[in-house]
Amino acid sequence: MTESTGAGNGMLDRREWLQLGVAGAAALGLPACAAWDGEEEGQTEAPPLHPPAGATDADWETVRAHFLVEPGTAYLNNASIGMPPRQVVDAVAAGYRAMAELPARGRDDLSAQITERVIPGLADLFSISAEELALTRNASEALHLQTIGVTLDPGDEVLITSQEHPAGRRPWEFRQVREGIRVREVFIPSPLPAEEEILSRIEAEIAPRTRAVAFCHVTRGGHLYPVQAICGLARDRGLVSLVDGAQAVGQFPVDLSSLGCDAYAVSLHKWMLAPAGTGFLFVRRDARDRIRTAFAPDATPERPQFGPVGTAAFPVRAAIGSAVDFVTTLGLEAVEARCRFLSDHLKGRLAELPDVTLLSGTLGQSAPGSTIFEKDGLDAVAAVGAIETFASAHIDEHQRDGHNAIRVSTHIYNTTAQVDRFVEALARTTG
Ligand SMILES: Cc1ncc(COP(=O)(O)O)c(C=O)c1O
Structure with a gap:
């Protein structure tokens, strides 16, 4: 045998x-x-x-x-989960030690680091303001929040591509089942065709009830989408644009203020080399009338409250700061x-x-x-x-x-x- x-x-x-x-x-x-x-x-x-x-x-x-x-070991699977450098590992360990020594003080100190250092550091790196960013546990959570946040009526349609990750597709299926939102899939070939063909395939599917378009900046397989052009098309046609940035951030500079998207979901534990269980949701300030929080009944455009509430993994979140320092230094x-x-x-x-x-x-x-x-x-x-x-x-x-x-x-x-x-x-x- x-x-x-x-x-x-x-x-x-x-x-x-x-x-x-x-x-x-x-x-x-x-x-x-x-x-x-x-x-x-x-x-x-x-x-x-x-x-x-x-x-x-x-x-x-x-x-x-x-x-x-x-x-x-040759670790050639970074797109699945990244390898945090030593300083990130040490920061997580130090955070858990602080919380073990005096839990409430540890929590308060780490929360202050998250507010004063981590969130402003991420906002700077991605050219947005701190108020436009809410930390999440991963890109999947951010994708779910941006998807269920879009104001839609039963019978409204959204376009997604055939190359979505399940983390991007499932929240739309959830809305389809729960609310009667119609999800239309635009077939995009792989290998990727030219930009004009991608745009025309999406444009061809826009119908009178289409309200939003959701797609990847970089797909799971590494295809790089013409994100600015697709967001421009969406804006011209009055559609909300939602981007899955899980595979993009940390691999190359991303300027979220110039991409033109309304919302963008991020994974920080892949290419950004932050600890596992980290990501964020970006919602553009002037998209807050079309994308709402899933949590707070008293949210306002000034206080949108997109972030999931409750006790977080403070040491893990605070250690994002070390990953930002590492990547920024390089x-x-x-x-x-x-x-x-x-x-x-x-x-x-x-x-x-x-x-x-x-x-x-x-x-x-x-x-x-x-x-x-x-x-x-x-x-x-x-x-x-x-x-x-x-x-x-x-x-x-x-x-x-x-x-x-x-x-x-x-x-x-x-x-x-x-x-x-x-x-x-x-x-x-x-x-
Ligand atoms: C394109 C894409 N979107 C979303 C995700 C989900 O990311 P996370 O594990 O941070 O939720 C992945 C994970 O591999 C992905 O490749």
Whole structure:
């Protein structure tokens, strides 16, 4: 019997992998797992953080030392959940310690940090005012709040795209079932067509009862939408525009005041490297007549009260400040360049494999860090398990939009050696 990984479909010969081992890897010119990128075990202190001079591995070497990644692991699944740097981890721990030592004082001190530092820091980074931002636990919560906040009557219609994440789709389905709102799906092909085609597909679905359009800035698979143009179309046609920014923020600079959207939902625990359980909702000040809070009966345009109420994970929220400091010190332009450098390297290596089809678009159509592709005959789900088990490379499947694809998401802490290691493993993994 062939011992295989994943779905047990015989896709990978386990013996081949095991025989490869460290010696085999060396013979094939592959660095052994523990030494892929020169990670050192037991490193306890990170060097001071400075903005890197360029986008190469050497430029980012000291930045990498700020992450606690398990030695030998190539974590190429940042789009799923990001890896917080050491200073964020330490801030969460310090916050919980403060709350354990004297809970009410800890809560009050952390709440003050959140109000005085975290919210203004995020507002600055995304070019909005602090009053336009409400912290949430994640993008899903923000998407739900922005969706149920839109003032609609039964029979009104909203447009969503065929590429929405369930977190963006489900709140509309909720309103469809509960209130009789009609949800129309606009089919957007993948790979992404040109901007004009995306706009004309959306425009073609606008009907007399259409009131809102909801779509991703960057999809789960890394497709980059022409968000400003879609919001402009919505404004011209009198529609509320709601954006899912879960995969966008932290990968490249985002100026929320100039995108033109009415609301924008953010995940901070992906590309922003904040602790798990963090996100925010942005509602543009002059959209408050069309988007209302789900919580407060006494909300006014001056006091919109969008934020979920009650006791929050104060240490986690306060530690967002450390993530903002980290990313701001590096600069989001530099983060974008580094992510793009690594995904360009990946795309170059994938182009050497004749049985691989790249699904990510060109510069203006793909996010810097996420890449999707298919390999002939390879089941993506099984491949993810196989490559993790035998090459310690963590990736994700992308079985959406009719694809049987693999998603690799590279962030600043990855290296070209890790990407190479993954590509070598992919080349040896067959269906
Ligand atoms: C496009 C998109 N939207 C929303 C979400 C949900 O994000 P969160 O886990 O922060 O709720 C994800 C998560 O992967 C996503 O990819």
